[in-house]
Amino acid sequence: METVGALLRGWRHRRRLSQLDLALAADVSARYVSLVETGRSRPSADMVLRLAAHLDVPLRHRNRLLVAAGFAPRYSERPLDAPDMSAVRGSLVQVLQAHEPYPALVVDRRWNIMMANASVSIFLSDVDPELLVPPVNMVRLGLDPRGLASRIVNLTEVRSFFRARLSRQAARTGDPVVGALYDEFFAEAAPDGPVPPLESEVAIPMIFRFGDLELRLFSTITTFGTPHDITLEELSIESYYPADADSADLLRGIAGTRPFPGTGIARTPGHPRRP
Known part of the structure; x- marks a missing residue:
């Protein structure tokens, strides 16, 4: 089972930041970042999002971080044709x-x-x-x-x-x-x-x-x-x-000799096709 600490550590490594770099950006202590990553401290939902924002984590993965920390996802994902x-x-x-x-x-x-x-x-x-x-x-x-x-x-x-x-x-x-x-x-x-x-x-x-x-x-x-x-x-x-x-x-x-296949869009509005 993935933990929020392991996921955050993975994103920190991906961004090539040290624990101190992340701590300074998020205005927390490096010790706190270490405690979160090792699972010895459970961050709040707001703190998860705060750290994720400074790590430039995409919204899809911010939801994953929240779930791993025991919280409900914050970001919706609606199909474009909804x-x-x-x-x-x-x-x-x-x-x-x-x-x-x-x-x-x-x-x-x-x-x-x-x-x-x-x-x-x-x-x-x-x-x-x-x-x-x-x-x-x-x-x-x-x-x-x-x-x-x-x-x-x-x-x-x-x-x-x-x-x-x-x-x-x-x-x-x-x-x-x-x-x-x-x-x-x-x-x-x-x-x-x-x-x-x-x-x-x-x-x-x-x-x-x-x-x-x-x-x-x-x-x-x-x-x-x-x-x-x-x-x-x-x-x-x-x-x-x-x-x-x-x-x-x-x-x-x-221009306009034929519509793009699969989109339903030529010169009049149409609905996009989901992949």
Whole structure:
């Protein structure tokens, strides 16, 4: 049976903090942290959350810490297609459609595409149908040779960004599925080059070639601010922008030719499909 002390110690090690580091951040004594980790002191629910916040523990795992300490979970996890999430779905649809004619999509914590606007269709022609069976995984779609990898001119650079993001995400969340996804594409591969700095991920350069046409894009990542629901914390919106006038013209000319499979969203609001 897992104990709250062992779990907290695991997260502290993952964050590469000493007991003193955590104690100073949480305004408690290092001795108290030691007593909690060894099970000689039982923290209150508020103290569990206080320590978890300073360890940047994801909400999903904060619930696990609370249960291990003998308390009820604090954070809900509602499916995106639940009736009481209709306002969230509506907001996401508005964001996706407002971004047209440029591509935008919503992914979950494991990079499965939950929703997308019609402009994402530009990425789908000639993609192996196996990669488009829901849940469609954004990493596989982008890096698998049967997907977009053969069309990305600067694939080495793009792989470097994906490698950095997956590595950081696996370290932050401890999600074994994300870790397996990282291993699938990078565990046995030679390094693509130096890991790009975190701040550079605000604008990721990507160059695609479609026949005689070249499409230059950069992407931004948007997340929900201070969420109290696990589903919301684990969603992110990936928005793509043209990097030059020719790319903007190309996107305006072909956007909306077909909806993204499995989302139910084209140019009118629809309900996302759960993975």
